[in-house]
Amino acid sequence: MSTAQLKTRAPDTGPGTRPAAARVPRPARPGREAAQWLALRLIALAVLLAAWQAAVAAELWPRVLVPSPGDVGHAFAVGMTDGYSGHLLTEHLAVSLRRIGIGTGYAALVGVPLGLVIGAVRPVAVVLEPAVTFLRTLPPLAYLSLLVIWFGIDESPKIWLLVVAALPPIAAATAAAVRDVPGDLVEAARALGSGPATLLLAVRLPAALPEILTGVRIAVGVAYTSVVAAETVNGVPGIGGMIRDAQRYNQTAVVIAGILAIGVSGIVLDALLKAVERAAVPWRGRA
Template identity: 35%
Template structure:
């Protein structure tokens, strides 16, 4: 039996033992951007900066000691110097910012098109078994195929102009966005859906006010993954008959063994993709602030 004034659960009478979330929150108060007992991103910032500095130092050390020939791995200073040179003089008679603008337009044009088609289709696949039965097999069939495998088909069907390049990037982005939206529909609790119907909500209202908010975290994550695939496919898309773009710049420089230009182009592509990823994380915090907290 319990002592007087205590309940059978070990606490004072009329009270129960605090749950795990309560105990964690007592031990350490949460701040915006953190979950219970889990450090936020701010605490890992210095670790990230430190890891980047260590990698740069190792890169500099390897090249300074001559362990690797500059033809294979140029020094960080050589890459920076090449960047400044291309910034000032351009590459193949085209300004550097024009290369950046052309590649960015191709990737984000295909990305917006994939979102405009893939998100509604993914939601429809998650809601309707008929839509899932029709569209799921072809999406799952082509999804694992590398873009280089169907690049010849894009050229045969659509020529060597901008259409084939944008469509190639579109196909690489479309599958993860559509499948992410479909998976997001399953995040909606069936109890919430039944409660909405019991309150007199129509099917459209349930989709808008229950299913879509529940699917948003998955959709935004799928968009982040999709844009990564888009930048990955950019070099393949600019392999054929391209005269401008970051992928074209990297491929052309590799043919002439200009390793510093190749590395500089790769770093620029990674920097643009990472900046967009940071933007998507910011949008996630604003649009779905409950993500990771419930």
């Protein structure tokens, strides 16, 4: 056989070899895949900023209504160094996050036991579940004025508003999770002599914990979307109060900087809650 024939000869496909077409490609490494997703997000962000700058350069809207990305960056830098309304941007954000933490904490202290009882005791569900649904459908501004009348314009109405906003998602998620606990698990515990309290605390609660934590995450998001409304009344310091004051003087760049601060901190907060959820319920999503 000549040298040319050896070069053009098809590869051996005998029992000991695998055809090239049948070879399974190696899966992408997790680190490489994460880098690819990060690059895609950065490209999307760059495209968005370029479109924003192009719209400003074309003067589609007045500069006072739509500032450039550079104007917003300058407003953000000023907020970090000199501050607005007498406080730094970080101080405004820290106060708002503290209010969210307190409001969501109180909501969890009440909402989780309430959801457990609603999910486990049918007569209680008949009485209280419509009230939870009623509160869940109300926008925060609907009862903010009432809270101001009851508690004044200091810190109390803000905390109460966040509590009322965050409680229904936690109670509803807990009740639904308790109802979804497998019946075989409950019957097995009863066969072993578990009473109602033991069933609720040692069987239903651990089984429902993943969905309860999801409800807490949702409640934090609801509280975050409500904090601007809560801080429209005497909300300085606070990111919502800062945005309100900037809106009064048509400081659009400051308003956008505050919105971006809320969004970025919300992403970080949600990532932290996901990490807590993974640590608390590592069995979630596994058989």
